[in-house]
Amino acid sequence: MSLFDLTGKVAIVTGSSRGIGRAIAEQMAVQGAKVVISSRKADACQEVVDAINARHGAGTAIAVPANISSKDDLQRLVDETNRTFGRIDVLVCNAASNPYYGPMAGVTDEQFRKVLDNNVISNHWLIQMVAPQMIERRDGSIIIVSSIGGLRGSPTIGVYNISKAADFQLARNLAVEFGPHNVRVNCIAPGLIKTDFARALWEDPVRYRQSTENAPLRRIGEPVEIAGAAVFLASRASSFMTGQAIVVDGGVTI
Secondary structure (H helix, E strand, O other), X not given: OOOOOOOOOEEEEEOOXXXXXXXXXXXXXXXXXXXXXXXXXXXXXXHHHHHHHHHHOXXXXXXXXXXXXXXXXHHHHHHHHHHHHOOOOEEEEOOOOOOOOOOHHHOOHHHHHHHHHHHHHHHHHHHHHHHHHHHHHOOEEEEEEOXXXXXXXXXXXXXXXXXHHHHHHHHHHHHHHHHHHOEEEEEEEEOOEOOOOOHHHHOOHHHHHHHHOOOOOOOOEOOHHHXXXXXXXXXXXXXXXXXXXXXXXXXXXO
16 A cells, blocks of 8 residues: 555645645545645635546535635534545644735734734644544544645735644644544645745746745646655554654745
8 A cells, every 4th residue: 555545534624725725626536635625715626526526426515605714614624524425544734824924014914913813823723623533533634735834934925824833832832732543643744836826926027036936846846746745644644643844845944
């Protein structure tokens, strides 16, 4: 059996109707997993489900729309997954928001709280909903999609970066708590990836040049280039890895 085989596993991927989340869900399905597609818009989720099922067979993917800011929505996401597939083996906390772009002096309290609520507290909620069954089975992988922004300062996305730094610590702390039960928690820290979410960065010529001119690979990444790290963290290939952050940034941070 391949170390990367996910046959028989069930994975929830939030924010998976597009971008990095979609790429992760698609590649987990390639490796044999059942996948749950979730974002706010039902029609966008269903489009991804239809594409995955057409490629891998009916019942490979289901759609459970959810707004990460709603605790009730997240509980329904977990309940519907358990009702359909009977278990959750892999959780990918990928959905996030960034309603503010600019120096921190200009952010409103409401915007700051929204970033922290959606990018940190919602992850905490969802993980606590899923972890008990993983702990009971003594098997599970939780993956938080953070960002290299959590490793650096920024004049424009500082609030977002603070939330992503918190995600690193959330993973470390939960790795300590869940480790004795053989449940692993890790982060992926992407660099600039060509997604709609990051459009304000890669469409900005100045920011794009800053992100690529000194990068060893001299380009930004594609969503599928993050998916490989997620498959690794979900699979037996990473069975001795927990509390860590895999940086996938084309070498920018070196």
